[in-house]
Amino acid sequence: MDRILRGVIKYNKTVKKDLVEQFKRIRDNPNPIAVMFTCMDSRMLPTRFTQSAVGDMFVVRNAGNLVPDALNYGESSEVSVTTEPAALELAVKRGGIKHVIVCGHADCKAMNLLHDLHLCPKEFDACSPMDNWVRNNGYKSIQRLNERLHSGSKSIPFHSLVSPSQSFEALIDPFDKLHIHDKLSQINVLQQMINITSHEFLKEYLESGKLFIHGMWFDIYKGDDYLFSKDKKQFVNIEESTITELMSELERRCGKSIMDSFVKVEEN
Template identity: 35%
Template sequence: MNKLLRGIVTFNSKNRKNYLAGIQKVEEQIVKPMAVFITCMDCRLDPPQFLQAVPGEIFIIRNPGNMVPFFDPAGQHTLSAEGGGLELGCIMNGIGDVVVCGHSDCKAVNSLYTQRYDHAMLQEPNSPLKSWLSAHGLRTVHKFNELFSEEEQQRSVKGETILGGFKLNFGLDSFVCHVDPENKFPIEDKLSQFHTLQQASHIASYPILRPYIATGDIRVHAMWFDIPRGEMHLFNASRGHFAPVTESELEEWKDKEQS
């Protein structure tokens, strides 16, 4: 705690003026936030830094495992901070881009993988984290296990096969997906990429957002951050997999936006 308080003192003496000037600029120019960014609460992730965003540009929603609770009017999990954040950002503030961002070595996803065949382990009533993972993460592991056998999963780690060929959509047209086609990552990270795509697909489950997604006023994206390499990956629907964000990738993205 002492380090945190010392940081505040340093901020007050060295950085507060610049911060207040930035906030005043946001208010004077009525800067419109660019995106709702849903990501994990892992302390190794610093979205404003790798997005190079300033205050006022990004609505950030964080939780264990970058979950987007699936909206089920018949279920008990229709109310969530994530749903409220999407409404606040997209409907009340007119934000057009929603990003779900996962990452490597995600402790929440690692827990899901470890206990993917022992769901009772995630039913401990006195564990808020396990209850959260059970409520919003089991859809991922159920689908992962349905699509890929244990043998396929292990063969993918050895580079003998690619986990792919499944269809997904973010509210519009379906696309065929592949997870880590170069087989660069361990199985837990492959599940993390799969999980990120699944969570992004949940955005369209919210009735209040569907009409805007249908008209293209809200666009859903998936990103995945490779922590050891400090490398951000963007899901490219035309390729069907995540690819590192580079200058050439940016040019391809601009061409799609203009077409």
């Protein structure tokens, strides 16, 4: 706490004045452009590696950037009442957000735990909130990892039952350069994209082209940020040599909305 309080004092002396001015500018019209679901890992700094300004983005964080599948609740529940779908409704239905991003990362402790529990089921602690969280919401990611390990470099399908237009195929680490935990982390990002589409209240937005879901993955050791390309069926490093092609794909898929968002970030 001493370190945190001293940080507040430093904030008061350095960035507070500028930040308050930013708050004033967006007070009546914050106009965020995206909602990002990312991990609570202390090494993840999404507003920094996307260079987002105040008011640009909603950020929802949890262990493993998991978004519970609506189908997990079964017929006994009328609605999935958890933070993640509530945040989606707030951002999309009530806030007019057009872009949802799921961002995972390398060396994700939640994904490491999920994989370890898969290998050693006896280690599962029924009284552990964390064990239950990753197992209940990550089992489909584990299934997809097993598919990847059996299929090798072949693409694997990700099907959306509620919004078929959101289905896609993916080549996960086609050159086998990643540790198995990081393979799982990338697969998990893609599975959460599908989980998001399972929520019925988003179907109208997705099928009418008013909402777009994106997958990102951050390498915390190299500082590289990747975007999943549906055209290339894999994660592509976002850099000067790839940005034009990535933007072209996004513009074709998302239309003018992606360009408006890009211009807004550039202006900030």
